[in-house]
Amino acid sequence: MAHRHTVRKRSRPRRPRQGAAVxxxxxxxxxxxxxxxxxxxxxxxxxxxxxxxxxxxxxxxxxxxxxxxxxxxxxxxxxxxxxxxxxxxxxxxxxxxxxxxxxxxxxxxxxxxxxxxxxxxxxxxxxxxxxxxxxxxxxxxxxxxxxxxxxxxxDNFKAGRLQGAYVRAVLADRPPELIMLDGTQGSSVSQQRHDGFLRGFGIKDDSPVIRGRANTNGDRNRAQTATENLLQRTTDVNSVYTINEPVADGASAAIAARGLTRQVTIGTIDGGCDGVRAVRSGHYAATVMQFxxxxxxxxxxxxxxxxxxxxxxSGFTDTGTELITDKPVQGLASQNTDWGLQHCWG
Missing domain, CATH: 3.40.50.2300 (Response regulator)
Structure with a gap:
């Protein structure tokens, strides 16, 4: 019979603070x-x-x-x-x-x-x-x-880097005109994906090719509103970074309403089944699947x-990433949406 860990008696815990949002x-x-x-x-x-x-x-x-x-x-x-x-x-x-x-x-x-x-x-x-x-x-x-x-x-930096490298490769010789839709200010995930995207896209955070940016808290409605506001300033956009698939959905809706779908490449991260289907239907070009x-x-x-x-x-264990797209680019390993639908979640 396996040895069992004996839980030591704990001191009386603090009472949860009143008014905290649980x-x-x-x-x-x-x-x-x-x-x-x-x-x-x-x-x-x-x-x-x-x-x-x-x-x-x-x-x-x-x-x-x-x-x-x-x-x-x-x-x-x-x-x-x-x-x-x-x-x-x-x-x-x-x-x-x-x-x-x-x-x-x-x-x-x-x-x-x-x-x-x-x-x-x-x-x-x-x-x-x-x-x-x-x-x-x-x-x-x-x-x-x-x-x-x-x-x-x-590995959120890697996930962002994959997204950035893919979106930049799709642009080919076109000069990039980029919108960045981040998550929550102060979030490590948001910062790591943002920094990874910049690395994969090949630019710095102060690059003039970034035509607009917004924090969205990872929320679809906030992302749609933010994209609509950014597009009121300029429609000279051909690429969009998004922190996750709900944000990509919001951006896609705003871009479609302006009739810009054909000119804009949207990348994202998540790998949910709805997201993989959105890649298949062309709402965005690629998603980086996580698990x-x-x-x-x-x-x-x-x-x-x-x-x-x-x-x-102990330590950090990377649970994996896979780039999902039906339009692969040279130099980046990827899986198609058939594979994605077999391995997606949600």
Whole structure:
């Protein structure tokens, strides 16, 4: 029988701050495994079910919806209980801090978090780890990365670089006229993808070829409004960077309304099934697929292993990227939308 990690008695946790923006997505009470195979010793001779917390940036973005479902499925398979919480919007650091405090109070064994702010949630993470809780970042690294026990995420700089290299290659000899639609100010994911795109596109952040830019908080409606406003200043645009597929959808709608679809190449990142279909239908030229199910599966597996053996994961694990397009360019490896629809999520 495998050795089981004994959870030490924790000090009384702080009460979650009043007024913090916590959104309880749902508590999934999942049956215990037969023979207590995934249960955790309490030190009092009994056993209790392994409880895992998941804190995502929002509950509505399809990426996080997929991650939440994958984590629930993985927990159920291992006879564990998943408590899923989320911020009210991308960038809601206060909501994520309050969610962390709530999970500490619930005495979970592990917390998986997609931090909206690279530094804003560090205090809550430190308190969780002080109380013996395994903390793993998914999708977004903290700053510093070793503030958590481990990270399972997309290499977001690489994803941005792939998008940038592809969009620039499609332009060929045409001088670039670029709009950049970023995510949330202060977000590590947003900055890494932005910087990666610039590297792949071959320009600096102060380049005059950037005709306009806006922060969208990763939201479709904000992106559509931002693009409409930018196009009121100039329609001399032939390329658009987008932080994710909801933003690409909003940009595509605004560009189509102006009759500019044929002249503008839109790139994006996500790899959801709707996004792959949008590539197939020509709403945007390419998406860089990431793999939220892998992140959730590996995070849950790490917590289960920790409760059994006390072993902790460490470091950054890249969960992979694939460029998806039906119009490949020389020098960039890619998959077509047939492959994409077989491997997409959401």
């Amino acid at each position: 959104l309880l997505v749902g508590t999934l009470l999942l049956g215990a495994a037969a023979c207590g195979g995934s249960q955790d010793s309490t030190g009092g001779g009994g056993t209790r079910k392994v409880t895992i917390g998941l804190v995502t940036k929002t509950e509505t973005n399809p990426f996080f919806v997929t991650m939440r479902k994958a984590a629930a499925d993985a927990a159920k398979k291992n006879g564990a209980e998943l408590i899923a919480l989320a911020g009210r919007f991308d960038g809601d650091n206060e909501g994520q801090v309050a969610a962390m405090e709530s999970l500490i109070a619930r005495d979970v064994q592990g917390i998986l978090i997609t931090p909206s702010n690279t530094t804003g949630v560090l205090g809550a993470i430190a308190e969780a780890r002080r109380q013996g809780i395994l903390v793993i970042a998914l999708d977004s690294a903290t700053d510093p990365e070793d503030a958590v026990d481990a990270t399972y995420a997309t 939220p199910v892998r992140m959730a599966d590996r995070g849950v597996a790490a917590v289960i292993e920790f409760t059994k053996s006390g072993r902790k994961p």
